[in-house]
Amino acid sequence: MISLPIFLILSAILFSLGLFAVLSRHSMILLLIGVELMLASANLNFIAFWRFGPHPEAMTGALFVLFSIAVAAAEAAVGLSLILLIYRHLRSTNPKDVNSLHG
Amino acid sequence: MLPTETQPQTQRIRPALNFAARRPWCTLALLIAAALVVGTGVLFLLNLKAPGLLTAALMDALSDPGQAPVLLKQGLLNYLENGWSFAPWMLELTSIFMVIGTLLAVFGVIFALTSLVERKVLARIQNRFGPNRVGPWGLFQPLADAVKMLIKEDIVPTGADKVLHLLAPIIMLVPALLVLAILPYGPGMAPIELGVGILFFFALGATTEVGVFMAGWGSNNKYSLIGAMRSIAQMISYEIPLFLAALSVVMLSGSLSPDAIVSAQSGYAFSFVPHWFVFTPWGFAGFVLFFTAALAESNRSPFDLPEGESELVAGHMTEYSGFKYAVFFMAEYIGLLGICGFAVALFLGGWHAPLPWLEWIPGYLWFFIKLYSLVLLAIWVRGTVPRMRGDHLMGFAWKFMIPMGFAIILAAAVWHYAGGGVLGWVASAVIVLMPYLALGRVVSIQYPASRRVYRFSES
Amino acid sequence: MNSLSEIIAFLLISSLTLGAAIAAVGLRNIVHCGLSLAVFFVGVAGLYLLLGAEFIGFIQLLVYVGAVAVLIMFVILLTRPEDEAAKLPGLRWRQLPGVLIAAGVFLVIYLAIMRSPSLLRDVPEPAALSIQAVGEALVSGHLLALMAIGVLLTAALIGAALFAMEGEDGK
Numbered sequence: 001m002i003s004l005p006i007f008l009i010l011s012a013i014l015f016s017l018g019l020f021a022v023l024s025r026h027s028m029i030l031l032l033i034g035v036e037l038m039l040a041s042a043n044l045n046f047i048a049f050w051r052f053g054p055h056p057e058a059m060t061g062a063l064f065v066l067f068s069i070a071v072a073a074a075e076a077a078v079g080l081s082l083i084l085l086i087y088r089h090l091r092s093t094n095p096k097d098v099n100s101l102h103g
Numbered sequence: 104m105l106p107t108e109t110q111p112q113t114q115r116i117r118p119a120l121n122f123a124a125r126r127p128w129c130t131l132a133l134l135i136a137a138a139l140v141v142g143t144g145v146l147f148l149l150n151l152k153a154p155g156l157l158t159a160a161l162m163d164a165l166s167d168p169g170q171a172p173v174l175l176k177q178g179l180l181n182y183l184e185n186g187w188s189f190a191p192w193m194l195e196l197t198s199i200f201m202v203i204g205t206l207l208a209v210f211g212v213i214f215a216l217t218s219l220v221e222r223k224v225l226a227r228i229q230n231r232f233g234p235n236r237v238g239p240w241g242l243f244q245p246l247a248d249a250v251k252m253l254i255k256e257d258i259v260p261t262g263a264d265k266v267l268h269l270l271a272p273i274i275m276l277v278p279a280l281l282v283l284a285i286l287p288y289g290p291g292m293a294p295i296e297l298g299v300g301i302l303f304f305f306a307l308g309a310t311t312e313v314g315v316f317m318a319g320w321g322s323n324n325k326y327s328l329i330g331a332m333r334s335i336a337q338m339i340s341y342e343i344p345l346f347l348a349a350l351s352v353v354m355l356s357g358s359l360s361p362d363a364i365v366s367a368q369s370g371y372a373f374s375f376v377p378h379w380f381v382f383t384p385w386g387f388a389g390f391v392l393f394f395t396a397a398l399a400e401s402n403r404s405p406f407d408l409p410e411g412e413s414e415l416v417a418g419h420m421t422e423y424s425g426f427k428y429a430v431f432f433m434a435e436y437i438g439l440l441g442i443c444g445f446a447v448a449l450f451l452g453g454w455h456a457p458l459p460w461l462e463w464i465p466g467y468l469w470f471f472i473k474l475y476s477l478v479l480l481a482i483w484v485r486g487t488v489p490r491m492r493g494d495h496l497m498g499f500a501w502k503f504m505i506p507m508g509f510a511i512i513l514a515a516a517v518w519h520y521a522g523g524g525v526l527g528w529v530a531s532a533v534i535v536l537m538p539y540l541a542l543g544r545v546v547s548i549q550y551p552a553s554r555r556v557y558r559f560s561e562s
Numbered sequence: 563m564n565s566l567s568e569i570i571a572f573l574l575i576s577s578l579t580l581g582a583a584i585a586a587v588g589l590r591n592i593v594h595c596g597l598s599l600a601v602f603f604v605g606v607a608g609l610y611l612l613l614g615a616e617f618i619g620f621i622q623l624l625v626y627v628g629a630v631a632v633l634i635m636f637v638i639l640l641t642r643p644e645d646e647a648a649k650l651p652g653l654r655w656r657q658l659p660g661v662l663i664a665a666g667v668f669l670v671i672y673l674a675i676m677r678s679p680s681l682l683r684d685v686p687e688p689a690a691l692s693i694q695a696v697g698e699a700l701v702s703g704h705l706l707a708l709m710a711i712g713v714l715l716t717a718a719l720i721g722a723a724l725f726a727m728e729g730e731d732g733k
Contacts, residue, residue, distance in 0.1 A: 023660030056688035309628020
């Protein structure tokens with residue numbers, strides 16, 4: 001009963017929740033939270049396909065998720081330091097306030 | 104009723120309380136005798152259900168003391184299956200609860216004992232007695248402390264975030280308790296044999312930081328927040344030397360499972376020197392690194408800036424009183440016990456005996472002997488070394504311990520590939536010593552110990 | 563087929579994950595959002611463990627909960643608005659296009675899943691991920707990716723440190 005489609009639907013729900021968070025534009029941190037939600041749902045997809053797929057001994061899904069976790073951590077670090085810089089400059093975390101090309 | 108009149112319930116037990124207060128030893132003896140009588144009666148009645156199985160379990164356990172807990176548990180499960188006809192899933196559930204109960208009981212007693220031993224040892228180092236009023240040598244002090252913490256009022260600050268304030272101690276306690284489940288207490292006696300045990304341990308250590316943050320932020324107190332930030336920064340900085348020291352051991356044993364690492368340290372060289380990793384040059388340096396980083400991870404002196412009493416009252420635990428503070432206290436000590444247990448498993452040979460003719464002492468006793476000597480070492484360090492300054496602390500982690508960690512990994516690799524000859528040992532020792540001296544020089548130049556200048560007010 | 567305990571475990575962990583995700587997106591206080599993101603990561607790690615990828619599950623706990631969640635909490639604290647009581651606005655009508663787009667994406671993925679017959683096969687349980695195999699694959703077959711990840715992480719480290727340093731000069 002717990003097979004591949006259940007996991008894929010779960011990750012689709014998480015992905016659309018993350019997409020909604022990115023599109024809601026309340027705060028830049030909420031944007032980043034949405035991106036992390038989307039990345040986690042994609043990783044879940046990979047692991048589900050590794051488990052229920054035809055060649056689990058090749059471990060492609062699991063290795064990809066390993067690299068994806070590393071990349072997501074690096075991207076979160078850089079993104080958060082950017083948010084900090086923008087906050088220092090503009091005193092606000094609302095993405096709508098970042099609307100001029102010249103600082 | 105006036106407050107000075109006693110309630111009817113206390114009137115009935117007042118004579119008994121008087122007797123207990125006047126003759127404590129008699130009361131204790133009576134209670135022990137009563138417990139023995141009741142226990143024997145219960146055991147006799149239980150034995151009637153499936154005659155002979157309980158004594159068979161006991162005999163099994165006594166015949167092989169090295170595996171006594173496992174055999175006792177199996178014997179009890181056998182008795183339950185035959186006498187009370189437990190279904191297989193009930194047997195599994197009972198087995199799990201037995202293990203959990205034993206672990207909690209053993210570590211609860213060790214935690215209570217450690218809280219007392221720490222106070223007495225620290226006191227002796229500071230040329231005073233510790234608590235010695237409550238029982239003989241202060242042995243019932245943990246009981247008094249427990250009662251005190253339970254009856255204290257639970258104060259939650261007005262502006263505090265109620266949910267975070269409540270959840271933070273729990274989130275700190277649960278990872279500490281989970282670590283106890285993967286330690287190899289004896290041969291085949293790790294409650295859960297995880298193939299990725301070391302990773303599980305580090306993941307739990309990392310999860311503790313979220314609890315610290317919740318405690319600091321949920322208290323609505325600037326000093327708690329500062330303490331929590333310092334604590335998190337210290338924890339993430341000192342996690343890396345912890346990983347690097349453990350990485351050298353994992354590299355050489357070829358497995359992330361604590362059982363396999365302990366098995367890799369079996370046997371004796373020259374038939375009296377055990378193969379523990381601490382007796383190799385890289386292993387000794389790795390053990391010192393791991394132990395220092397472990398002290399920093401548990402926020403113990405000399406790394407207790409986040410909870411320095413003279414600066415931040417109690418850091419992230421400031422606004423906690425009563426039972427929640429007791430939970431924090433317990434989380435800290437059980438975290439220390441868990442990480443010392445890991446140091447024992449990684450470097451000190453786990454449950455192996457140090458000398459071949461001492462192998463008749465069961466493995467789990469050796470584990471707890473080694474664990475407790477590490478805890479005593481931690482208490483000794485706390486009483487001896489002053490607290491480190493904030494920037495010294497971070498500089499020490501990033502500029503000294505992380506390069507030392509890399510040097511230890513290199514030394515471990517050289518030692519392994521030299522094949523065990525003298526040249527391998529010497530090269531490994533050199534590879535560990537040179538960065539130690541060089542980095543020590545660098546750090547002491549950057550943070551010089553200067554002559555103390557006394558300034559007095561001019562009047 | 564799955565035993566009762568597996569089904570119960572899956573239901574519990576997936577409801578925790580979903581609940582935490584909805585909380586992370588919908589709560590008004592941004593600190594609560596960050597903390598429910600941490601709970602979400604724990605839930606996802608639980609799902610990985612259910613699927614048999616123990617190694618990846620614990621790495622997820624270590625990296626995401628131990629580092630990324632803490633990082634997000636630090637930044638939330640450092641960028642708090644001056645008035646402490648400012649909350650995130652709730653659902654507004656102007657967010658309707660966002661809701662529609664997210665619902666549309668979900669619908670498309672759902673239809674894609676439901677219309678693929680090959681996904682509904684029953685597959686026997688593979689062996690759990692063995693660390694030896696992962697290590698060997700990393701240094702033999704996927705060596706280039708490993709080196710690239712190393713370079714990427716070093717670049718991210720240096721970049722983040724540079725950002726933090728430059729910001730103090732007021733630039």
